[in-house]
Amino acid sequence: MIHFYVKSTKGQTSPDINLSDLAGSAGRLDIISRCINSALWLSNAMRRDVVFHTILHGEPNPPIYIRIEGAKLRKVQPDERNISIFLKKAIERFKDGKEIESTPGIFVSRKSFEQLIEDNKEKTFFLLSEEGKSLEPLDKVKYTDAFFILGDKEDLIDSEIAYLEKYKLNRVSLGDKSYLASHCITIVNWLNDKI
Amino acid sequence: MIHFYVKSTKGQTSPDINLSDLAGSAGRLDIISRCINSALWLSNAMRRDVVFHTILHGEPNPPIYIRIEGAKLRKVQPDERNISIFLKKAIERFKDGKEIESTPGIFVSRKSFEQLIEDNKEKTFFLLSEEGKSLEPLDKVKYTDAFFILGDKEDLIDSEIAYLEKYKLNRVSLGDKSYLASHCITIVNWLNDKI
Numbered sequence: 001m002i003h004f005y006v007k008s009t010k011g012q013t014s015p016d017i018n019l020s021d022l023a024g025s026a027g028r029l030d031i032i033s034r035c036i037n038s039a040l041w042l043s044n045a046m047r048r049d050v051v052f053h054t055i056l057h058g059e060p061n062p063p064i065y066i067r068i069e070g071a072k073l074r075k076v077q078p079d080e081r082n083i084s085i086f087l088k089k090a091i092e093r094f095k096d097g098k099e100i101e102s103t104p105g106i107f108v109s110r111k112s113f114e115q116l117i118e119d120n121k122e123k124t125f126f127l128l129s130e131e132g133k134s135l136e137p138l139d140k141v142k143y144t145d146a147f148f149i150l151g152d153k154e155d156l157i158d159s160e161i162a163y164l165e166k167y168k169l170n171r172v173s174l175g176d177k178s179y180l181a182s183h184c185i186t187i188v189n190w191l192n193d194k195i
Numbered sequence: 196m197i198h199f200y201v202k203s204t205k206g207q208t209s210p211d212i213n214l215s216d217l218a219g220s221a222g223r224l225d226i227i228s229r230c231i232n233s234a235l236w237l238s239n240a241m242r243r244d245v246v247f248h249t250i251l252h253g254e255p256n257p258p259i260y261i262r263i264e265g266a267k268l269r270k271v272q273p274d275e276r277n278i279s280i281f282l283k284k285a286i287e288r289f290k291d292g293k294e295i296e297s298t299p300g301i302f303v304s305r306k307s308f309e310q311l312i313e314d315n316k317e318k319t320f321f322l323l324s325e326e327g328k329s330l331e332p333l334d335k336v337k338y339t340d341a342f343f344i345l346g347d348k349e350d351l352i353d354s355e356i357a358y359l360e361k362y363k364l365n366r367v368s369l370g371d372k373s374y375l376a377s378h379c380i381t382i383v384n385w386l387n388d389k390i
Contacts, residue, residue, distance in 0.1 A: 020215065023274040030274035037229070038381075043373040078375070079218040079225035080275045175388055178238040180273070186233075186381045193370055 002192060003051045003123065003147040005116065006035045006181055009154045011056035013064045015092040022084055027058040031152045033083040034182035039189070040070045041078045047189065055113055056091075065111035066090050073105030114163050123147040125169045127161070128184050132171035135191060148188055150181045197387060198246045198318065198342040200311065201230045201376055204349045206251035208259045210287040217279055222253040226347045228278040229377035234384070235265045236273045242384065250308055251286075260306035261285050268300030309358050318342040320364050322356070323379050327366035330386060343383055345376045 010027030022030040032054050039052040052068040066087065076086050090102040099109035117125075123145040126135075149156070149164065156164075174187055205222030217225040227249050234247040247263040261282065271281050285297040294304035312320075318340040321330075344351070344359065351359075369382055 020276065023272060023277065030276075034229070034232070034274075037375075038378065041375055041378075043375050045373075077218055079229075081215065081225075082218065174385065177388055178240075179385075180232075180236055180238050183233065183236075183381045183385070186378045187385050190369065190374075190378070190382050193372055 001049055001051060001145065002189070003053060003120070004035070004039045004150070004185055004188075005053040005055075005147065006032060006150045006152055006185075007113070007154075007156060007160075008032050008054050008056045008058065009152055010058040011054070011152075012058045013056050013061040013091060014059075015088055017084065017088045017091070019081055019084055019088070022080060026084070027056075028153055029084050029087060030080050031181060032087065033080040034180075035150075035152075035185055036068060036083050037078045037080070038182040038185035040068065040073065046070050046073055050189070053116065055111065055116065061094075063110065063112055064091060064094055065109050065116060067107045069105045069107070071105070075104065113160055117163060117167065120147055121167055125149060125164055125167055126172050127156075127164060127169055128174065128188075129171045130173055130176070130178060132173035135172040135174055135188065146192075148185070150184055152181055196244055196246060196340065197384070198248060198315070198340075199230070199234045199345070199380055199383075200248040200250075200342065201227060201345045201347055201380075202308070202349075202351060202355075203227050203249050203251045203253065204347055205253040206249070206347075207253045208251050208256040208286060209254075210283055212279065212283045212286070214276055214279055214283070217275060221279070222251075223348055224279050224282060225275050226376060227282065228275040229375075230345075230347075230380055231263060231278050232273045232275070233377040233380035235263065235268065241265050241268055245384070248311060250306065250311065258305065258307055259286060259289055260304050260311060262302045264300045264302070266300070270299065308355055312358060312362065315342055316362055320344060320359055320362055321367050322351075322359060322364055323369065323383075324366045325368055325371070325373060327368035330367040330369055330383065341387075343380070345379055347376055
């Protein structure tokens with residue numbers, strides 16, 4: 001199983017999302033939607049071995065944690081608008097105090113970044129960073145529990161990185177250029193396909 | 196310079212595009228918009244050495260050819276909706292009989308696939324195909340004039356492929372899996388960055 005976490009620095013946490021303004025008032029939910037597309041879609045198929053995680057940190061009710069399990073996902077189309085409709089449904093159905101499966105394969109709850117890392121501490125964390133070691137196709141052992149961590153438009157903050165450093169953290173790079181988060185995910189998936 | 200052509204099999208050719216239904220009534224302009232994002236965007240920068248080409252084959256006025264030159268592109272944001280707004284402007288400003296620069300870096304005219312290939316016949320054509328030879332980072336010579344050809348949701352038709360075969364055509368593969376066109380473009384760009 002391969003996991004991707006993309007921080008949504010300003011993703012709106014009330015369900016009155018304007019689907020015509022994902023890149024504006026919704027707090028760049030366009031980026032998160034494109035990342036979900038990159039993480040989970042093949043041509044005419046889903047990546048059943050991928051789990052996508054995000055935490056929306058925007059107003060008015062952060063943090064809201066959303067997990068999308070490729071193995072269970074149904075009904076969603078790969079365009080930004082359709083994916084965002086399902087994020088909106090997740091926020092609508094969010095309830096404090098328990099995890100809800102808002103639609104098939106999409107789970108929503110209250111969770112901080114630190115708690116998410118704690119819940120996944122048995123996995124191997126990879127932080128995408130231009131100063132990291134060049135990422136090569138992962139070996140099979142690592143692949144079974146790789147957990148990739150990316151920022152959206154903004155990088156993770158220092159305290160988040162410090163928290164990650166409590167665990168085994170691999171800093172990996174895709175090269176000298178700085179890529180969009182969604183493009184990084186596409187490349188990581190492709191490198192893993194080459195195993 | 197690197198070129199990408201993505202066929203838009205059903206892309207709408209009248210300007211009354213419903214931006215809330217790109218994946219439906221607009222004839223999958225969501226796919227073309229994602230391909231443009233993949234071809235031209237880096238994080239906080241544009242790929243100035245990339246040119247993106249598409250021909251809209253949908254009703255009511257096909258074919259409409261749109262070319263986006265990374266070197267000149269301005270004002271466009273990387274989300275599907277914003278890119279589609281600029282495609283819509285191109286179709287609005289289209290005039291039969293001459294090429295118009297509808298907004299900075301975006302050019303629109305009447306052109307068939309065969310004419311586009313004829314205009315670019317000095318370049319080296321690469322057709323993405325699962326049966327092709329594994330694509331490796333291109334050498335510098337090829338890179339200066341590589342022209343990659345992809346379908347959207349549908350493959351090119353036999354007569355288009357036969358036309359391509361009049362010229363030097365390289366069939367290249369990204370592996371055993373079948374990827375979304377936008378993901379293919381991201382991977383090809385990344386492989387070229389590794390030169």
